[in-house]
Amino acid sequence: MRSSAASRIQTVLAGLVTIAVVGVIAVVVLFSPRESAPECRTWTAEQRENAATIIRAGQDLGLSERDQTIAVMTAMGESSLRNLDYGDWETSGVRNPDGSPTTSIGLFQQQDEWGTREARMDPYTAATMFYRAMLAEVPEPERLSMEPTLVAHRTQINAQPDHYAPFWPAAEALVADPSGSGGC
Structure with missing residues (x-):
């Protein structure tokens, strides 16, 4: 019992x-x-247009789809594909390693040393500057063997090498289908 x-x-x-x-x-x-998978994000007309401009600048330079995708991924990580006339200093008080305020603007959040304000705020010119810096900082044989986030990091000199990695799938989807529908 x-x-x-x-x-x-x-x-x-x-x-x-x-x-x-x-x-x-x-x-x-x-x-x-x-959250939906990043590659299934709905992009605004402005974001799709900015991505198309980045892609077109890469095509005009004769760069591969992978290089174009790296650039789109970078702009996603920097500005969510929005052409911002402000940066980290204005939103978060972020300073450069030397203590000076950041001057980041545009799709790629490029600082003063990248070019004039007008150049950094023009999506095609900003993308072209990004591509030229990428080609100078990470030559093709090395670029092909590196993780895309590390290519972007070396070009942008972001504080976090893996910052761009989460944006890779979304960038691949958007470059493959600039309409932004991505089959979602």
């Missing part, structure tokens, strides 16, 4: 544990933030 009661208690406890585990899983699934 004793073992029968103990057996029932164990069964009830096992059932309660199972219910608790299922409940925790349900809460996690129901209340976890849901």
Whole structure:
């Protein structure tokens, strides 16, 4: 009789544990933030136009689709493909390593040393400047063997080498389909 009661208690406890585990899983699934895959993001007309301009600048320079995708990925990571007339200094008080305020603007958040304000705010010119810097900083044989985020990092000199990595799938999808539909 004793073992029968103990057996029932164990069964009830096992059932309660199972219910608790299922409940925790349900809460996690129901209340976890849901984002669509980055490659399925809906892009605004402005963002698609900026991506198309970056792609066109790369094509005009005779660069590969991979290089164009690196540039689009970089602009996604820097400005979400928006031609911003402000940068990290204005939004977050970010300073350069020497302590001076950053002067980042445009699609690629390029600072003063990249060119004039007008050049950095012109999407085609800004993309061309990015490509030329990429070609100078990461020659083709090396560029082909590097992770795209590291190519962008070496070109942009971002504080975080892996900053651009999450944007690679979205950039691939957008370069493959500049309409931004991406089959989503």
